[in-house]
Amino acid sequence: MAIDLNCDAGEAFGAWQMGEDATLIPLMTSVNIACGGHAGDPLVMRRTLELAARHGVAAGAHPGYPDLAGFGRRALPMPPAEVELWLLAQMGALAAIARSLGITLRHVKPHGALYNVAADEEALAQAIARAVVAFDAGLVLVALAGSALVTAGHAAGLRVAEEAFVDRGYDAHGRLVPRGMAGSLLPANGDVAARAVALARGQPILAQDGTSLTIQADTLCIHSDTAGATAIAQVVRAALGTAGVAIGSFSQARPTT
Amino acid sequence: MAIDLNCDAGEAFGAWQMGEDATLIPLMTSVNIACGGHAGDPLVMRRTLELAARHGVAAGAHPGYPDLAGFGRRALPMPPAEVELWLLAQMGALAAIARSLGITLRHVKPHGALYNVAADEEALAQAIARAVVAFDAGLVLVALAGSALVTAGHAAGLRVAEEAFVDRGYDAHGRLVPRGMAGSLLPANGDVAARAVALARGQPILAQDGTSLTIQADTLCIHSDTAGATAIAQVVRAALGTAGVAIGSFSQARPTT
């Protein structure tokens, strides 16, 4: 049983940079690439796809609310049927550039507010699943472990990779403590390492209120926009290695078309 | 020998409308649908694709410079390699929505400044042709008859539909008299009808300076953003019918996938 490591990437825009793609992507097994909705533009998409390919990392789409000014972190009041069309457009844009480079996308992970809202709102989760099925039913849907999006993905017949976070606090219901609130981030890289190993082994972790929480995760997210993300990834890989946990992409079995 | 009739469509954006899609599309054999670059958004794309499908009109992509504020009519100073990526992203976006509706795109026609600049600049024309080949080499490239884009399309191995304009003035070199200049528009629908028949039959027309000009056209463009576009299309169809010219899509032979 291998655990996947993923990060968001390609979140630059024009002259503006974001994250540590060049050093972080080589440490991942899957990378989620912004599609121009909340971040990214065609030049950034190509550059990021090439980086993933060069390091043998599985490339996926990372669509979000169409909201550059808000970086996809605002829950736009948008009907699920409209979100569905925006996801198609974003996946289509990235996939076209990928195909021109000989790269096949492997997975889709919604970004930011879209990811969070779809963890609990069924209609939105189902719209996301519909978009993925309509676009390419062979893509793996990456979703918060135990969320409504996991359920919607399975119901739509998709393979789903359940995701956990190595550096974020959880509440007793398995939802992330929102950014900016006490306990939203684990304080030290040591905690992150221990958390990563526990999650990879399916061992219980402690929620913010002390509740014991067992999360079945297929992939661990390393936040690319956290300062020191590359260092965190190195710590996580080392800890997993020491613990004897294999690292491998959830999507590596997919044949290249 | 049939002549194709095409119009640009799907050039609304959000709350803003453009053109007479609902009445004009049924009179066409091919429709070029904006892809979110110079106009269009996912809801508009879906609505326009559905309209084309309902009337049995071949749907194609109408990508442009990414410039909503300028409606794609400004020649952005953008390297051809970047244009190539933008075209991939735009074609990918539209094709993904089309596929979700069971619609296969048949052709690509660049919009506005992109179309005009590519008529003469070889590097840009070649970039456009590369993008189409990389995206789907089965698509027909629609280009100004006799332009550098025709040459680039053929060199890249694409089928090319050469386009002529029923309501625009030509100069002696077969280029359109720019909008806003004297002679840029034919004054009356009667002139348009006669022009359409001559173009469809490959008969010479008069350029703005009186030169005789013979244009080999596969498709005639009806400008959707001209007031009375639907009436012009009706006049053109009637004149072609009277003259015994068959009307049919240049792409109708393509099998639906």
Next chain:
Amino acid sequence: MAIDLNCDAGEAFGAWQMGEDATLIPLMTSVNIACGGHAGDPLVMRRTLELAARHGVAAGAHPGYPDLAGFGRRALPMPPAEVELWLLAQMGALAAIARSLGITLRHVKPHGALYNVAADEEALAQAIARAVVAFDAGLVLVALAGSALVTAGHAAGLRVAEEAFVDRGYDAHGRLVPRGMAGSLLPANGDVAARAVALARGQPILAQDGTSLTIQADTLCIHSDTAGATAIAQVVRAALGTAGVAIGSFSQARPTT
């Protein structure tokens, strides 16, 4: 006692048109001009300001959520303090163009979702009032009659013009029946004329559920994006004239600087 007639205007964007500004503005006493947030661009702003000045109509700012794609009709999840800054930026943009034309702005009316949310949410209403005071405390704030924005404007020391709608249904609480719901629009121009006279005289009108509702209005809004807006305005002016109600701007007393 005169009643003011206002409409929203300048809601074009680039190549896209909106409304009937050229024929509607001359029939108004106040015009609310979009500032580039939900609609409008600098060329449109200048054109609309010139139109207002040519017809002696008082010009005001019509700021909205910064959301061209949603035309300001979506309630963006944005903290009131950020809205305050966006309003400053939008009013500043329009006022700078106005000043270059020798035009002084007289009033401010929030647009769309911003107007509606501020009718009930005090923190947002207060942020809007603060922005207006900081920008120019001599501006009149236009707000839904009886709403939280009226209260916030008065509390901030602003002159407030309370607004009523001649063509929209009201609920028993004096709020508009949302668009798309039954009863959101009055069915006939005759109803609109009678409604306008009643509102201008402070006489009761019937809410959607039959409740009698008395609204104290300083200005009546003619929706510029309703088909036939110019005809509605003519009907309203004629009815007010027949009823002996004077028409005049709420802001005409302001000295031009």
Next chain:
Amino acid sequence: MAIDLNCDAGEAFGAWQMGEDATLIPLMTSVNIACGGHAGDPLVMRRTLELAARHGVAAGAHPGYPDLAGFGRRALPMPPAEVELWLLAQMGALAAIARSLGITLRHVKPHGALYNVAADEEALAQAIARAVVAFDAGLVLVALAGSALVTAGHAAGLRVAEEAFVDRGYDAHGRLVPRGMAGSLLPANGDVAARAVALARGQPILAQDGTSLTIQADTLCIHSDTAGATAIAQVVRAALGTAGVAIGSFSQARPTT
């Protein structure tokens, strides 16, 4: 005779950061703040204005082509009269936020492609000068030393601060060697220090081709988007201090309104 030190700032956008504003601004005497055209948003504008005020640095507007995707570095094909309106809108937006903080703008410096094109194209330079005069004739116009924009500013009756660059190569005509070409950047901070002192004293410098070039500069630009900008600024300040050159804003005489 004091020399002014200026940098561009406030060039973040939403979640994207740019430059070293927090450490660089305190070392300047004038700061040019993006206005939402090529960069910046209302939150960024406020934050940057507050930073300038806290450190007693004169705040000015830094308007650019309305082109976030191109960061204002592309020469948009836009008529001068339209540029004029965009500048009014951008200056108005920043000034409104400044006024709400009790800050008065002191100067205007065009950004990027706008700055460069206006150095040689008179019609554009005059449009910029007209916009500044119409907005606030008390603002100082910052322009490339010896350029057409200096001439246009003087002709319009504006005070003009002529600008030189401490880290950029010049050609024999006093224009900057374009970025990306050999000699566009001085190789070492030592060269920058010597260049700064020579420019501040009005002593000749060597152009890229060895020509001796004397530039009369009122202000020296420290590029905020160069890596190590803060260190460069410290080196420049130290060198000026050692050379006995006083540092002071060109605009400090302006009374606060």
